[in-house]
Amino acid sequence: MTTNTQQTQTTSTASAATVLVTSATGKTGRRVATRLAARGATVRAGSRTGATPFDWEAPETWAPALRGADAAYVAYYPDLAAPGAVEAMAAFGRLAAENGVRRLTLLSGRGEPEAVLAEDSLRTAASGVELTVVRASFFAQNFSEGLLAEGVAEGAVVFPAGGTAEPFIDADDLADVVVETLTSDGHAGRVHEVTGPRPVDFAEVAAEISRASGRPVVYAPVSPAEYAGMLTGFGLPAPEAEWLASLFATLLDGHNASATDGVKRVLGREPRSFAAFASEVWGGAGA
Numbered sequence: 001m002t003t004n005t006q007q008t009q010t011t012s013t014a015s016a017a018t019v020l021v022t023s024a025t026g027k028t029g030r031r032v033a034t035r036l037a038a039r040g041a042t043v044r045a046g047s048r049t050g051a052t053p054f055d056w057e058a059p060e061t062w063a064p065a066l067r068g069a070d071a072a073y074v075a076y077y078p079d080l081a082a083p084g085a086v087e088a089m090a091a092f093g094r095l096a097a098e099n100g101v102r103r104l105t106l107l108s109g110r111g112e113p114e115a116v117l118a119e120d121s122l123r124t125a126a127s128g129v130e131l132t133v134v135r136a137s138f139f140a141q142n143f144s145e146g147l148l149a150e151g152v153a154e155g156a157v158v159f160p161a162g163g164t165a166e167p168f169i170d171a172d173d174l175a176d177v178v179v180e181t182l183t184s185d186g187h188a189g190r191v192h193e194v195t196g197p198r199p200v201d202f203a204e205v206a207a208e209i210s211r212a213s214g215r216p217v218v219y220a221p222v223s224p225a226e227y228a229g230m231l232t233g234f235g236l237p238a239p240e241a242e243w244l245a246s247l248f249a250t251l252l253d254g255h256n257a258s259a260t261d262g263v264k265r266v267l268g269r270e271p272r273s274f275a276a277f278a279s280e281v282w283g284g285a286g287a
Contacts, residue, residue: 018042019182020065020072020101022054027141028107031175032073032182039183044069056088063095071103071182072096074122080107081114081247086121093125103130103188105181107174110135110193111256112247119191130188132181137195137256140168140277143205157206158220160227160245161252165199167259170272177266187266194262200274208275213282224249 019036023029024045033043046054046065054065056077066072074092076085089106096104106122109115119133142148143157151158177194181187200208206219222230224245231241263271 017070017183018044018068020044020046020052020054020069021075022046022056022065022073023075023077024050024052024054026075026077027139027145027171028175028178029073029075031171032178035175035179036182039179041183059088059091062092063099066095066099066101069099069101071105072101073178073182074104074106076107076118079112079115079247080109080118081112082243085114085118089118089122090125093122093129096126097129101126101129103132103182105132105134105178105187107178108133108135109251110137110195111251132187132189133191134174134178134181135191135193136174137169138166138251139171139174140196140274141171143209144281152209152217155215155217156220157202157209157217158222158227158230159202160222160224160249161202162221163201163203164252164254165201165204165257166252167195167197167199167256168205168274168277169194169196169263170277173263173267173271177263180266192262192266193260194266194271195259196271197273198259199257205274205278208278209282212275212278 019041021029021033021036021043024033025047029045033045036043044052044065046052048055052065053061055061076088079085080089104122104126106119108119115135123131139146143152148157148159173196174194177192181192202221203219206217209217227248228238228241228245231244232238236244263269
């Protein structure tokens with residue numbers, strides 16, 4: 001749930017705003033950019049190859065992208081719990097404050113202690129800037145356009161989740177929440193935890209995809225070590241593969257196996273279920 005349950009009147013501030021969207025070609029960034037533009041904002045879509053150069057691994061690109069922006073969506077790559085994120089958030093926050101940015105919305109991970117340290121780092125460094133943190137559960141789109149999509153296409157969800165359930169968040173719902181926090185007043189200083197409507201385990205995920213697509217998809221649980229080995233087999237460096245497998249094991253140890261009302265608090269509506277997501281993505285002709 002959010003850390004502040006007080007109901008606050010919100011006021012739209014989208015018109016004429018210039019908003020930097022970091023990681024603008026990613027799952028959430030491109031959705032946020034599209035929605036901001038539809039609300040009349042001037043969008044700077046920050047990416048390595050786009051019109052607004054921005055690269056988390058190239059700090060020299062940060063200040064030019066921030067200069068003259070009113071607000072920014074901060075989606076750190078590869079993850080806010082990754083080594084180096086705390087330092088990156090401190091540097092980015094200082095630059096945002098120095099360049100007169102008024103509002104930041106930070107994408108964070110739900111139930112990630114290391115991510116909280118990075119949140120605090122940005123909060124401290126961006127003195128005087130309105131900061132909203134949106135902590136999200138595991139994305140439903142990871143099965144359709146993310147790290148699990150290839151396995152789904154081949155008929156198997158291979159993952160180190162055991163029998164743990166997760167309240168998967170639709171990235172479209174997440175983007176709606178982010179845009180609301182960027183374009184409306186009343187969210188400064190808040191932490192919104194957003195999830196789907198109910199926890200779903202990975203076997204049920206596979207069953208929902210099978211039902212929607214009309215082809216068999218199974219869940220194949222593996223250990224974190226086995227998963228890390230798979231990732232290195234795909235070419236990922238061993239330290240990165242081991243870190244990623246460890247992160248997933250931590251996130252899916254059961255402590256996140258509950259839903260929140262964060263989406264409804266921000267948007268006034270319920271989030272989309274995984275079943276509805278699966279029906280839309282895999283239920284069409286040729287799925």
